[in-house]
Amino acid sequence: MQTPVTLNPPDHPAGEPTDPAEIALPIAGMTCASCVNRIERFLSKTPGVELAAVNLATEVATIRYLPDVATRADLVGAIESAGYELKPSGAEEQPDAAIEAVDAAMTADDLERVRTQRALAIRAGVSIAVAAGIMLVTFWPQTVVPMQVVNWLVLFPATFIQVWAGGGFYRAAWRALRHSSANMDSLVVAGTSAAWGYSVFVTLVPQAFVSAGLEPVTYFDSSTIIVGLVLLGRWLEARAKTRTAGAIRRLISLGAKTARLVGPDGDLDVELGTVRPGDLIRVRPGEKVPIDGIVVEGTSAVDESMLTGEALPVDKVVGDEVIGATLNRTGTFVFRVTRVGADTALARIVEMVRRAQGSKAPIQRMVDRISEVFVPLVLGLGALAFILWFALGPDPRLTLALTAFVTVVVIACPCAMGLATPTAIMVGTGRGAEAGILIRGGEALESAGRIDTVIFDKTGTLTLGRPTVERTVVAAGATLADVVDLAASAERGSEHPLARAIVRLANQDELGFRTPDAFVADPGHGVSATVAGRMVLVGTERLLRDRGTAGLDDTALVTAAAEDRAAGRTAVWVAVDGRAAALFSIADPVRPQARQAIADLARAGIETWLVSGDQPATVAAVAEQLGIAPERARGGVLPAEKAALVEEIRGRGRRVAMVGDGVNDSPALASADLGVAIGSGSDVAVEASDVTLVGDDPRAVLGALALSRRTGSVLRQNLFWAFAYNVLLIPVAMGLFYPAFGLLLSPALAAGAMALSSVSVVSNSLRLRGFDASPGSRGASTLVRGLRAQFRDSAYLVVVAGLAVAVASGAVAIDRAIDAGAQHVTLTARDLTFSTASIEVRAGSYVVLDFVNEGTVFHDWHVEGLANVEAGARPGQTEHVRFRIDQPGHYRFDCTVPGHADAGMAGELIVTRS
Amino acid sequence: MNRQLDMHHDAHGADADGGAIDPVCGMTVDPDTARAAGLATRHGDTEYFFCGRGCKLEFMDDPAKYLAADYQPHM
Numbered sequence: 001m002q003t004p005v006t007l008n009p010p011d012h013p014a015g016e017p018t019d020p021a022e023i024a025l026p027i028a029g030m031t032c033a034s035c036v037n038r039i040e041r042f043l044s045k046t047p048g049v050e051l052a053a054v055n056l057a058t059e060v061a062t063i064r065y066l067p068d069v070a071t072r073a074d075l076v077g078a079i080e081s082a083g084y085e086l087k088p089s090g091a092e093e094q095p096d097a098a099i100e101a102v103d104a105a106m107t108a109d110d111l112e113r114v115r116t117q118r119a120l121a122i123r124a125g126v127s128i129a130v131a132a133g134i135m136l137v138t139f140w141p142q143t144v145v146p147m148q149v150v151n152w153l154v155l156f157p158a159t160f161i162q163v164w165a166g167g168g169f170y171r172a173a174w175r176a177l178r179h180s181s182a183n184m185d186s187l188v189v190a191g192t193s194a195a196w197g198y199s200v201f202v203t204l205v206p207q208a209f210v211s212a213g214l215e216p217v218t219y220f221d222s223s224t225i226i227v228g229l230v231l232l233g234r235w236l237e238a239r240a241k242t243r244t245a246g247a248i249r250r251l252i253s254l255g256a257k258t259a260r261l262v263g264p265d266g267d268l269d270v271e272l273g274t275v276r277p278g279d280l281i282r283v284r285p286g287e288k289v290p291i292d293g294i295v296v297e298g299t300s301a302v303d304e305s306m307l308t309g310e311a312l313p314v315d316k317v318v319g320d321e322v323i324g325a326t327l328n329r330t331g332t333f334v335f336r337v338t339r340v341g342a343d344t345a346l347a348r349i350v351e352m353v354r355r356a357q358g359s360k361a362p363i364q365r366m367v368d369r370i371s372e373v374f375v376p377l378v379l380g381l382g383a384l385a386f387i388l389w390f391a392l393g394p395d396p397r398l399t400l401a402l403t404a405f406v407t408v409v410v411i412a413c414p415c416a417m418g419l420a421t422p423t424a425i426m427v428g429t430g431r432g433a434e435a436g437i438l439i440r441g442g443e444a445l446e447s448a449g450r451i452d453t454v455i456f457d458k459t460g461t462l463t464l465g466r467p468t469v470e471r472t473v474v475a476a477g478a479t480l481a482d483v484v485d486l487a488a489s490a491e492r493g494s495e496h497p498l499a500r501a502i503v504r505l506a507n508q509d510e511l512g513f514r515t516p517d518a519f520v521a522d523p524g525h526g527v528s529a530t531v532a533g534r535m536v537l538v539g540t541e542r543l544l545r546d547r548g549t550a551g552l553d554d555t556a557l558v559t560a561a562a563e564d565r566a567a568g569r570t571a572v573w574v575a576v577d578g579r580a581a582a583l584f585s586i587a588d589p590v591r592p593q594a595r596q597a598i599a600d601l602a603r604a605g606i607e608t609w610l611v612s613g614d615q616p617a618t619v620a621a622v623a624e625q626l627g628i629a630p631e632r633a634r635g636g637v638l639p640a641e642k643a644a645l646v647e648e649i650r651g652r653g654r655r656v657a658m659v660g661d662g663v664n665d666s667p668a669l670a671s672a673d674l675g676v677a678i679g680s681g682s683d684v685a686v687e688a689s690d691v692t693l694v695g696d697d698p699r700a701v702l703g704a705l706a707l708s709r710r711t712g713s714v715l716r717q718n719l720f721w722a723f724a725y726n727v728l729l730i731p732v733a734m735g736l737f738y739p740a741f742g743l744l745l746s747p748a749l750a751a752g753a754m755a756l757s758s759v760s761v762v763s764n765s766l767r768l769r770g771f772d773a774s775p776g777s778r779g780a781s782t783l784v785r786g787l788r789a790q791f792r793d794s795a796y797l798v799v800v801a802g803l804a805v806a807v808a809s810g811a812v813a814i815d816r817a818i819d820a821g822a823q824h825v826t827l828t829a830r831d832l833t834f835s836t837a838s839i840e841v842r843a844g845s846y847v848v849l850d851f852v853n854e855g856t857v858f859h860d861w862h863v864e865g866l867a868n869v870e871a872g873a874r875p876g877q878t879e880h881v882r883f884r885i886d887q888p889g890h891y892r893f894d895c896t897v898p899g900h901a902d903a904g905m906a907g908e909l910i911v912t913r914s
Numbered sequence: 915m916n917r918q919l920d921m922h923h924d925a926h927g928a929d930a931d932g933g934a935i936d937p938v939c940g941m942t943v944d945p946d947t948a949r950a951a952g953l954a955t956r957h958g959d960t961e962y963f964f965c966g967r968g969c970k971l972e973f974m975d976d977p978a979k980y981l982a983a984d985y986q987p988h989m
Contacts, residue, residue: 029966029967030966030968031941031965031966031967031968031969032936032939032941032965032966032968032969033939034938034939034965034966034968034969034972035966035967035968035969036968037968037972038968038971038972039968082968082971083967083968083971084967084968
């Protein structure tokens with residue numbers, strides 16, 4: 001629920017008294033949304049209440065009501081009759097308590113995050129190491145240690161990984177299952193549990209498989225490497241994400257801790273928490289304004305850029321509002337405190353950022369979306385395989401059908417799935433960083449790829465943020481060089497940006513280096529000084545009028561002033577010796593690349609907006625220069641309104657990126673689909689954003705979007721290819737090729753699919769390195785990709801697949817070659833007799849033995865003293881085994897089925913010296 | 915992705931976790947804690963537990979509404 005927020009304090013309703021007022025009441029004891037609904041219902045039934053929005057997370061009811069119809073007591077009464085009460089006023093006594101609580105929670109969050117990241121790294125590392133060890137011992141060809149002993153050896157480390165490292169997947173999958181849905185964790189759990197469970201069973205009861213004519217092979221390597229790689233991917237992703245909570249902490253640290261209280265016995269430094277509305281606070285030059293209030297004495301210029309992003313210091317005179325956390329520049333002043341604690345502008349911005357960050361719906365990860373469909377599909381296919389084998393397959397039906405079911409589930413979980421997203425994100429964000437585009441994690445990339453609307457905050461993003469004299473108009477009778485020289489000399493000592501603009505203009509022509517006498521600054525209006533014996537006044541029209549300047553009705557000057565007003569420029573008047581002499585039109589010029597940036601965005605089909613807290617006339621003028629449609633340029637927009645505008649545009653179904661640089665943009669940055677902080681923006685804006693552009697080139701916005709789209713498409717390709725190889729093996733696992741080719745899923749096939757998909761995914765991600773995202777480059781200036789580029793994309797992965805097929809064919813060819821050069825032996829088993837009692841082979845060369853079972857029961861062939869030289873076949877089946885024995889000698893062989901050897905199924909394998 | 919929990923609205927008794935379902939909002943509630951906090955009430959022969967006062971008061975205002983077969987608990 002989005003609660004409307006206003007920066008207008010409740011006790012200062014804007015406009016006439018009949019206008020609705022807004023009040024925020026803290027409510028205690030709410031536990032769920034029902035509470036929210038109930039309180040909202042009771043409040044809206046109260047006469048005079050226009051709108052009531054209750055926020056469960058912040059425990060605040062925001063109520064818009066007519067103060068002359070309903071009173072605060074009526075509202076409190078309504079809340080109480082709903083069964084709730086206001087939070088004890090102790091919370092108001094300690095205005096900083098709420099902020100401190102947020103701060104403490106943030107620190108705890110950070111610690112927790114660091115801890116989980118380290119745990120992830122350790123689990124991933126150990127799992128991958130264990131998996132590597134398991135692969136080494138299970139795939140190493142040897143005849144020394146029997147397979148069944150190897151299985152027992154790896155059973156324990158694999159089980160440890162499954163429970164210790166894989167435990168998190170089980171918990172997450174269980175949560176998803178309770179919502180009757182499936183996600184990536186479900187797929188990992190299904191795949192690894194099937195692989196691990198099947199392998200444990202094979203290890204414990206190998207006879208069940210051997211007598212079914214199956215090799216007692218295990219998938220422990222699959223279960224551990226999947227766990228390891230998926231955890232590795234999670235860790236990579238977690239590492240790429242920087243801390244979001246920092247934004248709020250930095251906002252809080254902006255505020256001052258103490259205030260100088262003006263008392264009857266002189267000034268007194270007090271804790272900010274003890275300041276009450278109505279207190280008088282003194283602020284000296286260079287100090288932070290501690291809290292919000294109204295100036296009652298003195299004048300000054302206050303730098304509000306940390307809140308507004310506005311480069312110009314704002315002049316403050318008696319009656320003007322000052323805001324806490326802003327920086328006092330030039331003068332000393334006293335102000336009366338109007339708002340404290342949670343009511344201050346800063347606290348409200350903190351609150352808005354917190355709410356916006358909390359309310360942003362998390363993007364459902366693409367892997368989860370795939371898994372949601374894939375998991376039930378795989379289980380269905382596994383079940384189908386089970387039914388087919390059970391109904392049509394050979395005996396023992398149950399064992400074979402179960403094996404088919406389990407191997408389908410085993411192969412369904414691609415281990416490259418865990419790498420598909422993080423590797424693309426790592427390369428993409430790395431490439432962005434080189435071009436000055438810092439992208440915060442995968443969610444930011446995913447949302448950046450879908451943006452169709454970009455809102456720019458004018459100040460500092462599209463303009464230089466450095467006022468420049470754009471035009472000088474001279475009154476009749478004055479000479480330009482003369483006036484520029486005098487005005488710039490008078491302003492030499494001033495740090496005011498408008499003064500700097502005039503001095504820069506003069507210095508270009510080597511003017512303005514005289515020494516002013518009797519320099520007096522009139523904050524908010526201008527300066528007066530004597531230069532070379534002449535009286536010079538530089539400032540507002542009002543300053544000149546107040547000093548009785550003549551010639552203010554000069555036609556040229558009056559016309560220019562009117563034009564400046566319309567174009568949103570600042571007019572600075574100059575009088576020399578009591579007579580109006582010239583008018584400088586000063587404006588903040590647009591950045592040279594800004595026009596190009598807007599044009600590129602328009603060409604890419606992206607709608608651009610310009611929203612600023614500046615004067616509407618100024619904003620309209622800048623929009624016109626940039627080529628932004630007038631209806632999409634908004635001036636005089638307050639921070640809360642910026643966030644509301646973002647919501648409004650999002651409400652029209654558009655995906656909005658907000659580009660800003662000031663603290664006042666941070667709520668909008670946080671509530672947009674994509675927050676982009678630009679340039680040397682404030683730290684807070686940077687932390688509330690998803691993307692930070694290091695340079696100040698606005699063309700980088702499109703660069704970021706283009707990079708995100710490319711990364712997104714690589715990510716989708718990765719996911720496709722991660723799943724493709726495994727999906728291809730599903731029919732094999734189901735046993736569809738068994739009747740024709742005797743082909744079933746084996747650990748070797750599963751490992752091959754893993755290797756292929758991992759290579760495809762990682763190398764495809766690395767291709768992103770070729771993308772140039774730097775502003776102005778070809779790739780970063782458009783979102784549309786040529787047919788050739790799109791063709792290259794798919795061609796690359798097809799080539800990888802082709803290479804894979806070539807490698808596989810090569811392996812098969814080598815295999816065949818070994819078979820062709822090997823010694824061939826046929827051994828036929830009939831019921832209780834072997835076709836020969838003596839087999840002679842050469843030491844050190846390959847032997848292919850065809851073990852044919854022509855009997856009516858299961859028979860096998862087992863050689864004593866040689867592990868892994870064995871064969872077994874069901875009636876009518878033939879098994880091929882290949883082996884090589886290096887040690888010459890005589891070895892006894894027999895059939896291990898009880899009673900068969902005694903009945904005569906035995907013989908001798910003679911290995912002769914080669 | 916706030917998926918609607920697929921549960922029966924009459925599942926007020928303790929479930930596998932020893933938790934009870936708040937009939938108004940669908941949250942899982944620990945019966946002992948709820949009883950201790952006064953967030954339990956009897957209606958007919960069954961004891962119902964709630965996550966908070968809002969739900970309990972809503973329920974007591976109109977129990978029939980929340981026990982109706984077609985009522986979907988929601989947040």
